[in-house]
Amino acid sequence: MAAVRCQWALAELEQASISERTCNKVIATCGRQIQWQRAIQVLFQMVEVRQATSISCNSCMVACSRASHWQKALHLMRCLRGFIRHDGVTYKQAARAAGESSWRSGLRLLQEGFERMTEADVIHYDLALSLRQSAGSDHWPEALHLMKNMVEAQVQADVRSYSSSMTFEAAWPTIGLLFQDLLQRMEADEYTCNTAVSAAPWVRAWCLLRRKEHGMSVVSHNAAMAGTPWFKAVQVLHTLETGGLKLTAVSSGTILSQSRDMEWQRPLWFLSRCQSRDIQSNSIVQSNVLAAHVDSGHWQETLGNVMAYHSRGGNLNVALKTLSLSAFSQAASWQKALALSASERIDVVLLNALVTCCARVARWQEGLEVVCGSLVRHSLRASVVTFNAALSACAAGRQWQLAVNLIEEMEGQRLAPDSLTLNSMMLALGEAGFWQHAFEILKMFSSCSCEANVVSFTTAITACPAHQWPQSLVLVQQAASDAAGETSWAAAVTTLGRAVRWREAMCLGHIAMEGTHDAVMLAYATAVEKMSLEMRASCDSLPPVMGNACSEGCYQMLGGGSAQVTELRACKKELKELIETRNCHPILVRLAWHDSGTYDQRIKEWPQCGGANGAIRFDPEMNMGANAGLDKARGYLQKIHEAHPTVSWADLIQLASATAIEMAGGPVIKMKYGRVSVTGPEQCAGPQSRQGFKGNAGLPDAAPGADGTFGCGAKTPEEHLRNVFGKKMGFTDQDIVALSGAHTIGRVFKERSGACPFGYGEQAASKYTKGSCIVRKDKKSGCGMVGGAAWTKNWLTFDNSYYTDYKQAMDDDDLMWLPTDACLHEDPEFKKYFYKYAGDQAAFFQDYASAHKKLSELGCKFDPPAGFQI
Numbered sequence: 126m127a128a129v130r131c132q133w134a135l136a137e138l139e140q141a142s143i144s145e146r147t148c149n150k151v152i153a154t155c156g157r158q159i160q161w162q163r164a165i166q167v168l169f170q171m172v173e174v175r176q177a178t179s180i181s182c183n184s185c186m187v188a189c190s191r192a193s194h195w196q197k198a199l200h201l202m203r204c205l206r207g208f209i210r211h212d213g214v215t216y217k218q219a220a221r222a223a224g225e226s227s228w229r230s231g232l233r234l235l236q237e238g239f240e241r242m243t244e245a246d247v248i249h250y251d252l253a254l255s256l257r258q259s260a261g262s263d264h265w266p267e268a269l270h271l272m273k274n275m276v277e278a279q280v281q282a283d284v285r286s287y288s289s290s291m292t293f294e295a296a297w298p299t300i301g302l303l304f305q306d307l308l309q310r311m312e313a314d315e316y317t318c319n320t321a322v323s324a325a326p327w328v329r330a331w332c333l334l335r336r337k338e339h340g341m342s343v344v345s346h347n348a349a350m351a352g353t354p355w356f357k358a359v360q361v362l363h364t365l366e367t368g369g370l371k372l373t374a375v376s377s378g379t380i381l382s383q384s385r386d387m388e389w390q391r392p393l394w395f396l397s398r399c400q401s402r403d404i405q406s407n408s409i410v411q412s413n414v415l416a417a418h419v420d421s422g423h424w425q426e427t428l429g430n431v432m433a434y435h436s437r438g439g440n441l442n443v444a445l446k447t448l449s450l451s452a453f454s455q456a457a458s459w460q461k462a463l464a465l466s467a468s469e470r471i472d473v474v475l476l477n478a479l480v481t482c483c484a485r486v487a488r489w490q491e492g493l494e495v496v497c498g499s500l501v502r503h504s505l506r507a508s509v510v511t512f513n514a515a516l517s518a519c520a521a522g523r524q525w526q527l528a529v530n531l532i533e534e535m536e537g538q539r540l541a542p543d544s545l546t547l548n549s550m551m552l553a554l555g556e557a558g559f560w561q562h563a564f565e566i567l568k569m570f571s572s573c574s575c576e577a578n579v580v581s582f583t584t585a586i587t588a589c590p591a592h593q594w595p596q597s598l599v600l601v602q603q604a605a606s607d608a609a610g611e612t613s614w615a616a617a618v619t620t621l622g623r624a625v626r627w628r629e630a631m632c633l634g635h636i637a638m639e640g641t642h643d644a645v646m647l648a649y650a651t652a653v654e655k656m657s658l659e660m661r662a663s664c665d666s667l668p669p670v671m672g673n674a675c676s677e678g679c680y681q682m683l684g685g686g687s688a689q690v691t692e693l694r695a696c697k698k699e700l701k702e703l704i705e706t707r708n709c710h711p712i713l714v715r716l717a718w719h720d721s722g723t724y725d726q727r728i729k730e731w732p733q734c735g736g737a738n739g740a741i742r743f744d745p746e747m748n749m750g751a752n753a754g755l756d757k758a759r760g761y762l763q764k765i766h767e768a769h770p771t772v773s774w775a776d777l778i779q780l781a782s783a784t785a786i787e788m789a790g791g792p793v794i795k796m797k798y799g800r801v802s803v804t805g806p807e808q809c810a811g812p813q814s815r816q817g818f819k820g821n822a823g824l825p826d827a828a829p830g831a832d833g834t835f836g837c838g839a840k841t842p843e844e845h846l847r848n849v850f851g852k853k854m855g856f857t858d859q860d861i862v863a864l865s866g867a868h869t870i871g872r873v874f875k876e877r878s879g880a881c882p883f884g885y886g887e888q889a890a891s892k893y894t895k896g897s898c899i900v901r902k903d904k905k906s907g908c909g910m911v912g913g914a915a916w917t918k919n920w921l922t923f924d925n926s927y928y929t930d931y932k933q934a935m936d937d938d939d940l941m942w943l944p945t946d947a948c949l950h951e952d953p954e955f956k957k958y959f960y961k962y963a964g965d966q967a968a969f970f971q972d973y974a975s976a977h978k979k980l981s982e983l984g985c986k987f988d989p990p991a992g993f994q995i
């Protein structure tokens with residue numbers, strides 16, 4: 126129709142029977158219909174009859190630009206310069222067209238237009254701003270300059286001017302200032318609101334959202350939620366709902382994407398909130414909720430939900446299906462897992478998860494059947510991962526023949542095996558007693574271009590029959606280069622135990638003791654126990670070839686050492702239960718450190734030198750002011766000691782502390798045991814027994830006294846710490862900073878040290894030490910006795926937040942920061958380590974573990990003298 130109208134207009138034009146106005150209309154119509162050639166034709170005919178004006182030229186340029194022929198538009202402008210007087214609109218039009226390829230040419234044309242027309246309106250400025258915008262974010266100073274020019278030229282900026290200049294990636298303060306300016310002049314539109322909220326720091330964004338007069342939309346709220354921790358996002362959500370806006374699936378998705386960081390009940394509560402507001406759940410939301418619950422072991426609570434969602438016709442995406450399968454496998458509900466997979470469109474990822482699930486609950490047969498069936502039915506191509514999952518199912522089901530078939534099938538499909546494939550194959554063969562074949566596979570690693578890892582060696586060693594024990598030693602040697610070779614050592618010790626090669630087992634055990642490999646020690650102890658009493662007796666007459674080291678290891682492990690190990694391990698188990706139920710990690714750490722903390726390196730005699738000797742259990746030490754509150758911890762350990770009287774108090778106290786650190790998520794400390802305890806109160810360190818210290822046997826003071834000096838006469842906290850830890854106890858600056866990191870857990874009480882205004886009970890608690898606070902590493906509820914003030918927010922979690930969040934601790938009245946903590950980031954020597962640990966948790970854990978071990982051995986007498994590990 127449009128084409129016909131254009132045709133007609135051209136015909137009329139030839140007869141010069143129509144007016145200039147009609148011609149312009151025709152050009153505009155052609156432009157709308159993307160008939161740019163026709164528009165040009167009309168324009169040139171108008172030029173011929175001298176009817177063309179700047180309006181005709183402008184419409185024609187629009188027609189060309191609309192058809193993406195911006196060069197043509199520019200060409201037109203240039204060609205017609207001699208015939209038509211261009212106006213401001215022509216220049217803007219040309220600038221817009223030129224800006225398509227080069228913002229510089231666009232700006233040049235705008236400038237030219239400005240010089241000729243000598244006036245610039247808001248459209249001119251908006252165009253200049255958007256051209257600058259396409260020039261890149263580093264042009265924001267020019268954008269601001271343009272905004273300033275507008276003010277000077279008394280041109281009223283409009284919302285577009287602001288939104289263009291705010292879109293530059295300038296830092297928040299600039300965007301904030303522009304937005305404030307905009308709000309003073311006019312209503313902000315949704316785009317500017319969103320830009321401001323997304324750029325603003327969280328608190329500012331939240332404040333902006335709460336000032337409802339700006340008409341912030343749901344999108345702005347979502348922008349403020351994105352990238353913030355969930356608990357802040359929930360506050361935004363609250364603002365959204367109190368502002369009368371409706372929660373959307375995007376908002377709920379944003380919050381639930383962090384469901385893994387929440388305590389497990391919260392995602393469910395959140396989901397029901399969405400449901401009560403009729404927000405359609407989707408598989409992303411469901412999988413987020415399920416993921417959080419599977420992680421925290423509360424899969425039952427949501428699995429029902431997911432299934433209900435599924436039965437309502439909700440789509441299960443791959444993540445959701447895989448998670449559901451993992452939940453089913455935890456529930457040992459393999460039938461449900463199979464049913465779920467059968468009802469769904471199956472893919473390779475799901476198949477892999479399914480086999481793993483079945484293998485985990487020892488239903489390898491069913492798993493394999495489904496896999497094989499599905500592969501054929503759905504013409505799927507199995508991946509290496511599928512084969513690996515199937516192979517490990519075969520290994521679990523001792524189905525070596527099937528495993529061999531699978532390997533052949535892999536070869537047929539030209540899939541190269543990886544180390545996991547070979548490991549599973551070795552396991553299947555080893556389990557079936559084909560140790561020679563397992564060894565052959567180990568040799569295949571290099572030809573398959575994959576590396577044998579610790580699992581490979583362990584599997585091969587485990588496959589060794591007793592009479593092949595020398596082979597296990599060869600293999601363990603090969604595995605020894607691997608730092609994680611501990612399990613292969615353990616496997617070798619077990620093989621030697623089976624072969625009753627007790628001397629070799631002891632040698633390995635001793636080497637392991639040096640390297641403190643827990644798993645080897647365990648295997649070693651089990652192997653030793655299995656050996657006959659006769660052999661134990663002959664241990665004392667070891668031939669010299671075994672060396673002194675071996676006989677000492679033999680003595681330690683066989684001569685009563687193993688009984689001590691067993692007792693200490695039993696204590697550790699009970700301690701774990703105690704800590705798990707009472708959440709008393711910090712007080713146990715403090716008890717152990719205050720037992721060691723009496724140590725004075727200037728005193729050479731035992732037990733006068735103090736240290737980790739169990740003296741804190743007696744009143745003279747326990748009643749020292751610095752130890753206020755620690756009798757509670759003594760009470761906890763008393764019961765365990767009564768059940769295990771052969772374990773020394775000194776060992777028990779240190780074991781409790783190391784276990785507490787471990788359970789709070791801290792490093793596993795390679796502790797040594799066998800401490801001899803003091804036997805009576807007369808062996809305690811007297812409060813004033815330490816030269817240069819007024820009291821507390823030289824334990825540190827939380828703050829200087831009324832005269833401004835510490836108990837050692839130091840005027841500054843750093844001097845005090847160096848007197849206590851350096852001069853008295855022999856620690857380095859690095860040790861001091863690392864040990865102080867123990868304050869990442871624990872609290873200060875008004876009733877104990879009196880170093881803070883927060884005390885016992887809910888009423889006197891800080892906002893982070895209330896009964897409802899989640900502070901444990903596993904995000905479970907419970908925090909022991911309520912009250913006091915902590916250094917960090919998650920004060921039952923051992924991490925480096927003591928270093929990373931110190932500014933918060935200083936600013937927040939509900940957190941603790943003692944002068945002795947503050948000097949660690951102020952003193953030039955201390956602060957090197959402080960910032961190192963803030964940036965590197967692994968470094969902190971490593972240095973902390975070594976300083977803690979040193980602290981736990983101060984002033985100790987061990988029996989046997991070399992001590993032992995458990």
Ligand code: HEM
Binds near residue numbers: 715846873875880945
């Ligand atoms: C650097 C010098 C230190 C000073 C001035 C200091 C001071 C304090 C103070 C005042 C308390 C609060 C006691 C209360 O009111 O209940 C405390 C608690 C604690 N301290 Fe230290 N401490 C120092 C070093 C250490 C070290 C080296 C460790 C461990 C390696 C440690 C571990 C703890 C723990 C775990 C708590 C929490 C106890 C609880 O929650 O019951 N402190 N410390």
